[in-house]
Amino acid sequence: MHGGAGHVEDTDGEQQHGAEHAASAGWAKLVAGESALEAVVTAVCLLEDDPHFNAGRGAVLNLAGATELDAAVATGEGGFGAVGALQAVQHPVLVARDVMEQTDHLLLVGEGALAFARARGYPPFNPVTVERLQRYERDRALLEQGTLPYWQRLNQRRSRYGTVGAVAVDRAGAVAAATSTGGISLKLPGRVGDTPVMGAGTYAELIGAASATGDGEGILRLGLTRLAVQTMVQHPAQQAVEAAIEVARQKKVAAGLIAVDAQGGLGFACTTPQMVYACLDEKGLRSGI
Numbered sequence: 216m217h218g219g220a221g222h223v224e225d226t227d228g229e230q231q232h233g234a235e236h237a238a239s240a241g242w243a244k245l246v247a248g249e250s251a252l253e254a255v256v257t258a259v260c261l262l263e264d265d266p267h268f269n270a271g272r273g274a275v276l277n278l279a280g281a282t283e284l285d286a287a288v289a290t291g292e293g294g295f296g297a298v299g300a301l302q303a304v305q306h307p308v309l310v311a312r313d314v315m316e317q318t319d320h321l322l323l324v325g326e327g328a329l330a331f332a333r334a335r336g337y338p339p340f341n342p343v344t345v346e347r348l349q350r351y352e353r354d355r356a357l358l359e360q361g362t363l364p365y366w367q368r369l370n371q372r373r374s375r376y377g378t379v380g381a382v383a384v385d386r387a388g389a390v391a392a393a394t395s396t397g398g399i400s401l402k403l404p405g406r407v408g409d410t411p412v413m414g415a416g417t418y419a420e421l422i423g424a425a426s427a428t429g430d431g432e433g434i435l436r437l438g439l440t441r442l443a444v445q446t447m448v449q450h451p452a453q454q455a456v457e458a459a460i461e462v463a464r465q466k467k468v469a470a471g472l473i474a475v476d477a478q479g480g481l482g483f484a485c486t487t488p489q490m491v492y493a494c495l496d497e498k499g500l501r502s503g504i
Contacts, residue, residue: 218493241381251385270396271342274343275398280355286301287308289424300406307395354401423477426472433467452481470485489504
């Protein structure tokens with residue numbers, strides 16, 4: 216599991232606890248003999264319900280004061296489904312799974328994604344919390360100060376990337392990844408980041424799976440998760456993640472990355488000062504920030 220990278224504010228330990236809870240729920244699915252896909256979707260759904268993370272309920276607001284959510288799922292067998300700029304849905308990761316399993320498309324965005332979600336039976340849901348609304352009003356006021364162009368002022372506000380994600384390998388050696396995010400606070404309406412783009416924020420092949428968090432535009436340019444997974448042809452998950460993160464570091468991209476390989480190896484690394492993470496295997500639960 217990851218719960219975002221950057222300068223993490225978790226003085227009460229809620230984010231680390233949330234990541235541990237989600238990892239434990241995903242692990243329970245694996246122990247029960249369910250698939251890696253079930254494990255990662257279960258874990259990410261829990262974090263979409265946790266207002267301490269920037270995904271689903273509690274997602275940050277865009278410049279217009281609305282939430283636009285991105286999510287994706289991927290399996291080692293080649294399955295992939297994603298949604299971008301989706302509004303008013305509680306669990307975008309479930310809609311992404313439906314895109315993968317119920318259509319021959321890879322990515323639905325905006326009004327089309329919302330129409331698909333409603334047709335699949337997802338009811339209206341308002342993910343905006345009081346805390347996020349207060350942050351929006353504060354950030355909007357700060358953004359309107361000064362004379363710098365919009366994007367330069369926005370970049371000065373970027374220090375916390377709250378995307379959530381999970382990767383898993385099951386007892387059959389099958390792998391899967393799932394990622395979900397509210398994107399960047401005060402982003403332009405319609406912006407889609409790396410999360411729902413295959414090989415950028417979410418990726419899986421038979422050899423492994425990866426999920427990323429951080430500067431979405433930078434991760435998109437690097438194709439960071441594809442780079443990590445394809446490095447697993449020669450290296451286990453931890454070495455593959457470290458190699459991909461080194462590329463991000465050289466390119467000055469703020470990024471965090473988690474991965475699994477088909478042999479059960481786990482990997483996580485980041486270029487940022489911190490990253491919320493939790494992992495669970497036969498050795499037990501490990502977590503940190």
